[in-house]
Amino acid sequence: MKLNPFSRPEPPLEVALDNDSLDRAIRAGVQFPLEWFLSQAPEIQETIAARRDYWLEDLVVAAGYAILDPERTRLALEAEEIRHILATATWPESPSRLVFGERMVFVVAGLPDEDELPGGFPFALVNIGGGTSDPDDPNLLEQSFDVLTVADVAGGRMGEQALVGGNKSSLGTSANRGVLELNGAVRNALKDLRGIDGAALQLSSTSAGSPVRLGRGRHLAIGESTFSGWITAAPSYTNPTRLAAAGSTWTWTGTQCSERFDFIQYRLGYVAGAVAAESPGDLDTIVYTGTNPTFSHSPVASKTYSVFADYGTRGGTAIDGSSNGRELGANKIISA
Secondary structure, rough: OOOOOOOOOOOOEEEEEEEEHHHHHHOOOOOOHHHHHHHHHHHHHHHHHHHHHHHHHHHHHHHHHHHOOOOHHHHHHHHHHHHHHHHHEEEOOOOOOOOHHHOOOEOOOOOOOOOOOOOOOEEEEEHHHHEEEEEEEEEEEEEEEEEEEEEEEEOOOOOOHHHHHHOOOOOOOOOOOOHHHHHHHHHHHHHEEOOOOOOEEEEEEEEOOEEEEEEOOEEEEEEEEEEEEEEEEEOOOOOEEEEEOOOOEEEEEOOHHHOOOOOOEEEEEEOOOOOOOOOHOOOOOOOOEEOOOOOOEOOOOOOEEEEEEEEEEOOOOOOOOEEEOOOOOOOEEEOO
């Protein structure tokens, strides 16, 4: 607010209109005055309208994935993948028992009530945290995930053993493990989990709350580890690589596929010509369906072979989606 009524008005601020600034204005919900819009040259009006169309199209596509099949959004898939990795994680020391186990890791939104707690300890909760869309691509998200570890360890008047752990007869089990030890196991299990950009999810923070008294000599403690990385709103399906044929023996690298929680099977087939099939439905002939990354088959001349990985989040054989057979390393041309 100006205190001097006789001061000169400031000149209007000059701004440069380009695609980046228009995108930011549209994302921020800026409403352009109609008079100003109509005063612009037709090519500027068209540029503004085109950028609006661009953002609406991407937002509709991203929302469409969630509406048509919410369970298959990349956000949900990533949370389930974290749950799967933690459920199968083991201690490095003998006898290498499970850290949590299949029935003790849960995907949640917030902390459960006391009557919702599972019947045993320790357990882990995977909570979907906040996400921020990329300024240039609304389908790309920088997303965080919180992993809460919960332990109930007897001993210690202040509950310190629920934090650092109590007496152990074996280092290869979860008995008497404190949440700080469990946090370490979580970090180790998720160290190779990668986002859409190929970079590992980053541990951004770790902490442990004050132990809560459960009863005489017993305390419950909760640890928290927060991971973040880049993911897509749309689902993505990892493709096999290094498809090769030596005589009649076909091989490919598929560990990156089979280790996913939603992996179902591989499919190998071919089409005529030199253009690889993009999806299994494009194949002229399927020669192999199975879970082993190798197969015996005499190559057919003048065909292009592709190997696919099929995925499904619902269990059983229902396929949600498949990898792209045109990706690098997923196809091979057999000469005439």
